[in-house]
Amino acid sequence: MSDYGRFAFEPVLNLVNGRPVGIEVHRCQARDQPELAARGAVWGPRQLAEFDAGIAISSALHDTDYDSTVPVHVDVLADTVVLARSRIGQLRSSLHNRAEGRPTPPVLLEINPALSAAPPDAFAEGVAALRADGFGIAFDTVGRGFGLDLIAELQPDLVKIDASLVARLPHVPHARTVVQALCDVCRAVGVRVSALGVTHPDELAAVRDHGIPWAQGPLLAGSRRRPSTVGILLPVDLMPRIHGAPASPPAPVPAARRPSPVPRDEPAARLAALATFTQAPVTLPEDVTAEAVRQALADHPHVGCVVLLDPQRRPVGFLDRNRFMIAISGPFGRALYAHRPARTLAEEPRTLAATADVRAALAYCLAGDRTRTYDDVVLLDERGRCAGIVRVTDLLQEATGVHAAA
Structure with missing residues (x-):
């Protein structure tokens, strides 16, 4: 060292x-x-x-x-x-x-x-x-x-x-x-x-x-x-391997040999807590400029959003990569927005408690504004602070049986 x-x-x-x-x-x-x-x-x-x-x-x-x-x-x-x-x-x-x-x-x-x-x-x-x-x-x-x-x-x-x-x-x-x-x-x-x-x-x-x-x-x-x-x-070579659902359905099991159905209140993968799928978000203070957000997205080409936080680390703004880049890439976009607060382009974060389950999260994503169905969900801890984000694609993969394994 x-x-x-x-x-x-x-x-x-x-x-x-x-x-x-x-x-x-x-x-x-x-x-x-x-x-x-x-x-x-x-x-x-x-x-x-x-x-x-x-x-x-x-x-x-x-x-x-x-x-x-x-x-x-x-x-x-x-x-x-x-x-x-x-x-x-x-x-x-x-x-x-x-x-x-x-x-x-x-x-x-x-x-x-x-x-x-x-x-x-x-x-x-x-x-x-x-x-x-x-x-x-x-x-x-x-x-x-x-x-x-x-x-x-x-x-x-x-x-x-x-x-x-x-x-x-x-x-x-x-x-x-x-x-x-x-x-x-x-x-x-x-x-x-x-x-x-x-x-x-x-x-x-x-x-x-x-x-x-x-x-x-x-x-x-x-x-x-x-x-x-x-x-x-x-x-x-150190990334987790991805396992998908089987290409063809398994052969049917005779009724006499089928296992008993899982009770509706039994914990299952589709009811897993959202915390299981939490990822660290790209976050910036609520008063940053649009140019600072653009630079953050350039430095993290794989992320889909930036979350704006207040001094108590509570989410106050959500900037989707595609919508943000369209806004500042249009005619005179950089000139209009580069030095203005990024919050003027931000939307209200879609938030859920980190203790929620996958089924509740998917229902939440499919309700409301359909133009934001695939926006990342911001998770909150018990103090209302940003605890991470969850991608809707990860929720869909879990619900359909596609998952990552070490």
């Missing part, structure tokens, strides 16, 4: 569609690691937290070439959340000032286990305060420092499974038991899970076997000197 200089940027990838969903800033030098720097100094807990907060801000400001449509993941200690959160609160404003008017990415704080002390009540208070300031919250290296009760109580936006646990996952039954427990709790409370340090194909297969949708590591995408996500995509 030292070859990258002081900081490096590692993509976080969606294992379903292969696209980047975030980029983490790594500290490459020993002098920036609190646990190493503190060994040669007589520091108290507050000094350690202030040091960590300063390095976190420096890491985020190391570059300005961010892809503003995916979150930047910044590491902090749990100690810092308790003792120096006012300093951390300066990170977003500093990033905004450094950008000089350009869109800035959402910031996800990756909270690492405490080095000295982080009392649970004070830690919960700190997390709530940082959320109120507009930060996303992730628990980093879970399996090494955070208990399941804390995940269930605080419900972070993301939980990252420790790389050492991922490395043991294919071969050590106890590791699989721990990861399964983590995944069960996270699914129960609606927390997304990601895997760290995926290095070998058998680790990737084990991660997929546990239904973990996001991951990062040298097998998937190497670290970079710059935080741009342009050109990043999961290698083709």
Whole structure:
């Protein structure tokens, strides 16, 4: 990692569609690691937290070439959340000032286990305060420092499974038991899970076997000197294989041997929760210009929309790629719209709770304005924030038996 200089940027990838969903800033030098720097100094807990907060801000400001449509993941200690959160609160404003008017990415704080002390009540208070300031919250290296009760109580936006646990996952039954427990709790409370340090194909297969949708590591995408996500995509040989419906129907089964029909209230694939098909959306602040949206679509040629979010990350505008490009590509389109707020071209997002099922979502898509039947559906968490998008084509594939498998 030292070859990258002081900081490096590692993509976080969606294992379903292969696209980047975030980029983490790594500290490459020993002098920036609190646990190493503190060994040669007589520091108290507050000094350690202030040091960590300063390095976190420096890491985020190391570059300005961010892809503003995916979150930047910044590491902090749990100690810092308790003792120096006012300093951390300066990170977003500093990033905004450094950008000089350009869109800035959402910031996800990756909270690492405490080095000295982080009392649970004070830690919960700190997390709530940082959320109120507009930060996303992730628990980093879970399996090494955070208990399941804390995940269930605080419900972070993301939980990252420790790389050492991922490395043991294919071969050590106890590791699989721990990861399964983590995944069960996270699914129960609606927390997304990601895997760290995926290095070998058998680790990737084990991660997929546990239904973990996001991951990062040298097998998937190497670290970079710059935080741009342009050109990043999961290698083709690591993408999930696609299985379609059989070409011809199976031979009929005699009535006496047919299984009993599934009761109407029995869970089935067509009643699966929408969260199963969630993809990370391309999002931008609600006040961006149309030119910023055009650039975001150019940087992400495979996406079909951009979602505009307010400061609380609630969806306030939806821009379909085709309709947006037609609007700005027409006569005088760039001249009329390039520097105007993109929201003037946006439509109302079609939203559903992330706990809804596939059948309800398809009924919702087919109702109302037929010109928007194939618009992506924006999912909301319990706080009304954007939790992702679901493509109507994925819902149709699930309903007709076409699905992706690892």
